Amino acid sequence: MTDMPLDPPGAVAGGGRSPAPPAHAAPHGDGQVAGLRGLVADWSGDQQTFQVAWGKAMMWIFLLSDTFIFGSFLTGYMTVRTSTTVPWPNPSEVFALNIGGKPVPLLLIAVMTFILISSSGTMAMAVNCAYRRDKVTAAKLMFVTAAFGAMFVSMQAFEWTKLIMDEGVRPWGNPMGAAQFGSVFFMVTGFHGLHVTAGVIYLSVVALRLLAGKYDRGNFQIVEIAGLYWHFVDLVWVFIFALFYLW
Amino acid sequence: MEHVATPASAPQQHAQQHPIGLYFKIWGLLFVLSTLSYLVDYFHFQGGLRWTLILLFMMLKAGLIVAVFMHMAWERMALVCAILIPPGALMVLVGLMASEANYTNLTRLLFFR
Numbered sequence: 001m002t003d004m005p006l007d008p009p010g011a012v013a014g015g016g017r018s019p020a021p022p023a024h025a026a027p028h029g030d031g032q033v034a035g036l037r038g039l040v041a042d043w044s045g046d047q048q049t050f051q052v053a054w055g056k057a058m059m060w061i062f063l064l065s066d067t068f069i070f071g072s073f074l075t076g077y078m079t080v081r082t083s084t085t086v087p088w089p090n091p092s093e094v095f096a097l098n099i100g101g102k103p104v105p106l107l108l109i110a111v112m113t114f115i116l117i118s119s120s121g122t123m124a125m126a127v128n129c130a131y132r133r134d135k136v137t138a139a140k141l142m143f144v145t146a147a148f149g150a151m152f153v154s155m156q157a158f159e160w161t162k163l164i165m166d167e168g169v170r171p172w173g174n175p176m177g178a179a180q181f182g183s184v185f186f187m188v189t190g191f192h193g194l195h196v197t198a199g200v201i202y203l204s205v206v207a208l209r210l211l212a213g214k215y216d217r218g219n220f221q222i223v224e225i226a227g228l229y230w231h232f233v234d235l236v237w238v239f240i241f242a243l244f245y246l247w
Numbered sequence: 248m249e250h251v252a253t254p255a256s257a258p259q260q261h262a263q264q265h266p267i268g269l270y271f272k273i274w275g276l277l278f279v280l281s282t283l284s285y286l287v288d289y290f291h292f293q294g295g296l297r298w299t300l301i302l303l304f305m306m307l308k309a310g311l312i313v314a315v316f317m318h319m320a321w322e323r324m325a326l327v328c329a330i331l332i333p334p335g336a337l338m339v340l341v342g343l344m345a346s347e348a349n350y351t352n353l354t355r356l357l358f359f360r
Contacts, residue, residue: 035324042325050326060330071337075344082348085355092288110285117281121274124316131264224263224318231316235309241281242305246288246297 059225063232066195070236073188074243080180081247089176091245094167095159109245112155113237116196119148120234123203123227130223135210138223142207145230149200156193160186185244192240195233202226263318273315280308 032051033041042049050057081088096103126141163169163185167176171183206226209215215222284304287297314320319327 032323039324039328042323050329051323052326057326060326064330064333067334068337071334072340075337075340078341079344079348082345083351083355085352085359092291106285106288110281113281113285114278117274117277120277120312120316121270124270124274125267127263128265128267128270228317231312234316235312238305238308238312242284242301246284246301 053221053225055225056221056228059228063228066232066236070188070191070239073191074239077184077188077244080184081178084178084180086178088178089174089181091247094163094176095245106245108155108159109241112152112159113241115148115152115155116234116237119145119152120231122148123230127224127227130210130220133220135215135220138220139207139211142203142210142223142226146200146203146207149196149203149230149233153193153196153200156189156196160189188240188244192233192236195236199230199233203230263321265321269315273311276311277308280304280311284308 032038042051092105093103095107095109096105097107098104099107122141123145126138126145129135129138129141168174169176169182169185171186173179174182203226206222210220210223281304284301287300287304292300313331319331
């Protein structure tokens, strides 16, 4: 798809601004019908379904497909965890850190969660700045977001190292209980970490191009689209945190 | 909620411009909810209470991220439905696999122990 020319209100084919247009011929722009009638009008023929830029629509559809990937992973995890007769290792104990000789449950995971939420916050700020055409601040905030992401991946690398070297967890077994624990853990957190890593690269590239003036002719919507991806990565972590670490 | 959704220059591409304070509030809420879900584990809540709290905090966090940070609350209903309804199929899969997993567990307990 290419950039579609924007139809000014009143120039819609076969319609225009008559006093009471039928729902399927309602003009776009300011005269848009909202709610259920808007749903029907938007899905009717002879027009563009999604009233957003194509890049944003495509990012949403990509995220939808990614939802199914992570959804299938988590469903698979539920299946093996429910069906095994061997006790599942207690994540609260496996992922505890010793602080002053006392184990604090899930400490590292909690810190990682807060880091990812913070990065989502700075990303939202970046989008806000971009739409106010403050591209330098937007780029700075995107670099901060990417730095948070890099921090998250580093802590994950630490966690993996600890689990593999100290606890002896392998994809095919571990000393603490059900063998499926390792394979599920490495697959789910690994795939999520891969997404974070890709996001760090993606955000850095977009921020650099923003500073270089590559998007000066547009409305900087690319920042919002990159932000959608980043918030999705945070969203997936919310589910992993709840279902893998807290179950 | 006050927001400016349509700049005059591009009537079809809703620029998502909202007051920055809104993002700070959501950010704070996400911190609070994460702390609460961490505390569920810290205080060793068990059983139904644990599950209710974990799932409640999870859904609240997910909802806030999607609605505000990803701007779903201000999108057209056509886009909202196209993105949010299909994952419902996953719930069917979860239901099927939960029943299958329980059955597998039962047969393992009966015959392979």
